[in-house]
Amino acid sequence: MKLIHGKTLRKYGRNIIKDAVTGDFHQADICLLKQYAELIGVIERQIEECRNALISMCQEHFPKQFKRLQSIPGVKERAASAIIAETGADMKPFEKATNLVGWCGLKPRNDISNNKVKSNRTTHGNRFLRQILIEISWVASRTRNCFFSNFSYVQCTQRHKNKMKIQVAIARKLLVAVWHMLTKDEDFIDVYLKRLEKQAEWQNDIQALESLLVG
Known part of the structure; x- marks a missing residue:
């Protein structure tokens, strides 16, 4: 059961999964499972x-940008190469960081009517880049002693905010940082x-002043 994803366990239950694994298999079933x-x-x-x-390719054509992106908490070689692949490491098409955030689909909607917020969900955009940034945000939020x-x-x-909304906010901040860095x-x-x-x-200065006053 440890090798089965938690979503699968919650969706089907342990008993159904156990029956599916411990049931009778014909030779045809074994062949198909082997091929799969x-x-x-x-x-x-x-x-x-x-x-x-x-x-x-990133190390060859974008060595500085590739190395620079890895200074972000939670970003390693795979994440940096994926960001470069989606953005091209060129921020000229995006005049401001907000333009890049909107293109990615991490910008919240401003759907307000009669002083009532109808929707604040994120807009549509580059779902591949958005997925990468969400994955990075989970790692960054677990990295000790960093801003995220x-x-x-x-x-x-x-x-007491929703964890998923927090990850989207972190992903937005990550993308803004990427724009400024590049x-x-x-x-x-x-x-x-x-x-x-x-x-x-400041603490060191205060201690030094206290020692001077005492002396």
């Missing part, structure tokens, strides 16, 4: 080859860590 397993293996190998080829994990913690514990040729700057560093400096 081999086909899945071939597809997985092809996907892995495509991913490795994409990483190699602190943001997720505050939104969940103090404001436009200005800058690495990712974690404002949370900068704030911690400033607080540490």
